[in-house]
Amino acid sequence: MVRLLRPFGRAVTYTRWLHLFIAVVAPSLLLFVREVWWIWLIAAAALVPAGLVPAVRVVEGLQARLLLTGHRHDSESTGIVVAPSASWSDRGRLVLWLEARLLLGYVTLTVSAQLIFAMVDLAAAPFEHDTEQSGPFVLAGHAWWHMLLVPMFLLALGVTVLAAGHLITALALRLLGPSPAERLAALEERTEHLLERTRIARELHDSIGHALTVAVVQAGAARAAGDPAFTGRALAAIEETGRAALEDLERVLGVLRESERPVSSRPTLTDADRLLESARAAGTKVDVEMTGPLDTVPGPVSREGYRILQESLTNVLRHGGSVPARVRIAVADGMLTLDVRNPLTADIPGPGRGSGLRGVRERAALLGGHALTGPADGDWQVHVELPVS
Known part of the structure; x- marks a missing residue:
């Protein structure tokens, strides 16, 4: 009742x-x-x-x-x-x-x-x-x-x-x-919102993950070395990497606070030297080869390429330690090619482990490209091709 x-x-x-x-x-x-x-x-x-x-x-x-x-x-x-x-x-x-x-x-x-x-x-x-x-x-x-x-x-x-x-x-x-058109517009808006949330999550994962990895590697190397001079260099590298991570964190939080804030302030491949120096400071010998006009790569592609390179170098430091790494960045025939290799070690990121490699593949797919990750000719390889046209 x-x-x-x-x-x-x-x-x-x-x-x-x-x-x-x-x-x-x-x-x-x-x-x-x-x-x-x-x-x-x-x-x-x-x-x-x-x-x-x-x-x-x-x-x-x-x-x-x-x-x-x-x-x-x-x-x-x-x-x-x-x-x-x-x-x-x-x-x-x-x-x-x-x-x-x-x-x-x-x-x-x-x-x-x-x-x-x-x-x-x-x-x-x-x-x-x-x-x-x-x-x-x-x-x-x-x-x-x-x-x-x-x-x-x-x-x-x-x-x-x-x-x-x-x-x-x-x-x-x-x-x-x-109406059907309004439903489609609402669906597109929701999709954009979800993609933006996913992008922000990747930004935090790549930036903070890289900084923490460098800090852990540097701290471990400094403790093992027992050399005051080396310890000073390690602390300087940790400080620089941490400062860069804080800048990235502030940038991401700024996007969250201000929806109209432009994303052009995010780092691009033209800022790759910062990543390479950070990896070298952590003890990794990085051999770099860059060909083609990087400054002509469109902003979205260049920004995502930077994050892919960051995640690749983070994996080298996390799983390979101080092993040498070869980085090849090329722009030719309407494609941006990123290739990062390092010798295989016992700690190999297998399929499905972590979200970093999955994020690399997702970034590449969203830009219409593709990514290959895994063992290749005795090395661990991250090979990404992104269209720039």
Whole structure:
């Protein structure tokens, strides 16, 4: 019983009823001036040009969200669009909405009024009071037992209110909901948001992971060496790497705080010397060969290439230690090629271990390129090719 009565305790049940009555206020007032049936036809005809006005969709959407969903942040509220009509399809659906709301409002108003008049008549029957009302629900004559029918008519009124409210809400979701183009735009926006979150996660993983790896390697080497001069150089390298990591962290946090902040401030392959010097300071012998005009590589490709190189060198330090590494960066024939090799060691990152190599492959795939990682000719290889056109 409590479950059945619960909808009648929700404010949205009655605001939906009010929403239907608002649709028929103007025609109902005209009926008091002149009671003719064709007033409803005039009202229906006037809604057609109104529905063709793009701004009307905003008004109807706001009203529907306020009265039909009660400002809830669920699928019902978000399923009603508050935006001007962008196409003739949107305008056509808006006209159908206005006509359907008028028709359902007329039916709901008529049935509700007749049920209320009937209850008043039934309640007055034992006192032999003539309410002078007429309609399909008003009983003729006066009898004391008529009063016993009031709960039944009250239940019918409640069912009418609930049914009309659910129906008008379903129509709003259908006719005031997003068009296919708006759904596609929303999906693209969500995809961009998810990609941005993934990119930020990669930025933090690559930058902070590289800095921590360098710090751990340098600290371990300094402790093992026991040389004050070497320890000083190691601490300087840790300080420089940590400062660079803090700059990267501040940059990423700046993107999170300011959505309009340009991403051009992120490092590119033209800043690769910083990575190479950091790896050399950690004890890795890096042999570098750069060919082609790196400064002509588009910003997004160059920035992602920098992160791929950073992750590759981090893996060399983490799994290879002070083994020599060969880095080849080439720009030719519309492709950017990155190749990082180091001798295989016992600590080999197997398939699926960690997120670094997976991130390298994902970065390459997002830019339309491809990446190969794994053993090759006695070396561990990270080979990436990215289109630059």
